[in-house]
Amino acid sequence: MTKTEAPAAPYPEGDIIYNCNNRFVVRHGDTITKYTTFPHGFGTHDHPNESLALRFIKEHTIIPVPEVISSDWDRITMEYIEGQTLKEAWPTLTLDQRSEILAQLRDYIAQMRRLGGIYLGRVDGQGVVVPSIFMRSGGPFRTMSELHDWLVRPPIRLEAESMYWHQITTHLGAEYPIVFTHGDIAARNILVSGGRIVALLDWEFAGWYRDYWEYVFALRGLDNIDWKTLGEHIPSLFTKRYDLEYILVQFLLRIS
Known part of the structure; x- marks a missing residue:
């Protein structure tokens, strides 16, 4: 060769x-x-x-x-759908186009969240599968309790220490509604053309999760460029903010 x-x-x-x-x-x-x-x-x-x-x-x-x-x-x-990712297109969009795209995205998230569920996990029945943006792999988990047990018991921590981290997951395990969730809302997964969204991409993590899940992982999936574009607008895409849940999950993952 x-x-x-x-x-x-x-x-x-x-x-x-x-x-x-x-x-x-x-x-x-x-x-x-x-x-x-x-x-x-x-x-x-x-x-x-x-x-x-x-x-x-x-x-x-x-x-x-x-x-x-x-x-x-x-x-x-x-x-194949023609277009640019929102990440690529954002610098060239007008303020009106950005507002229109955010309004579309807000509506799409609302449509998904109206699709309630009675079980937790992916559409294919694998249970709760941890997205790839975690530092370590895990799942599928049959319940959120199993996921929380995994979060507070990383290999590098003594078993006795885990009792303290359960205080965090006790909050995350509270009764949140189960809603349909994309699981990876990010500017790289939003395809736009002519100042409008033409496709929402990458549904491999989609399924039914607690209603804070979409918010938390939309923020967690942002890179440095996204924070300057879509990042500041993510809270406006939801009817409720889940900032505490985001901070708790971030903390758990940083010390895992």
Whole structure:
């Protein structure tokens, strides 16, 4: 192989849109496919849940999402939707366009939160699965209590110390309503065109969670650029703020 030749790709040929941690997004004309190339790696078995979530959202809301064409444990193929991520587009948007996009997003979150549930966990029945932005992997958990036990018992802490952290998770385990949750609302997952949202992307963590979950992980998923764009507006997207819950989860994860 010469220096100008690329190694054989572990996925069908196409335009690579994204490539990170054995995960690829490849465009093939009017469709895109998300691949996981390592069977036990990051993102394994997320695609069936994303497929179910997208179909559920299409059936029960008017939130714009890509049409699912096919899916398997290692991939999902969807229609390609033209646009920019909100992260890319934000600097060029007018104030009116930003206001319109935030109003759309506020409505989409409200539509999801009206889809109450009677159990906790992902659409595919895996239970509560910790998003990848955590520092350590965990789940699925059958209940929020199992999740909280995991949060307060990291490997580096003595068992006796965990009793103090239970004071925090006692609050997080209070009776919150269960609502449908995207789980990764971020500027990188919002596709815009012509000053409007044309698709909400990346539903692999979607499912039914306590109503503070969306707020907490929308803030937790922000990077330094997002904090200067969408970050300051996130509280306005919800009818109630969950700042204490955000601080408690942040603290738990920092000392985990």
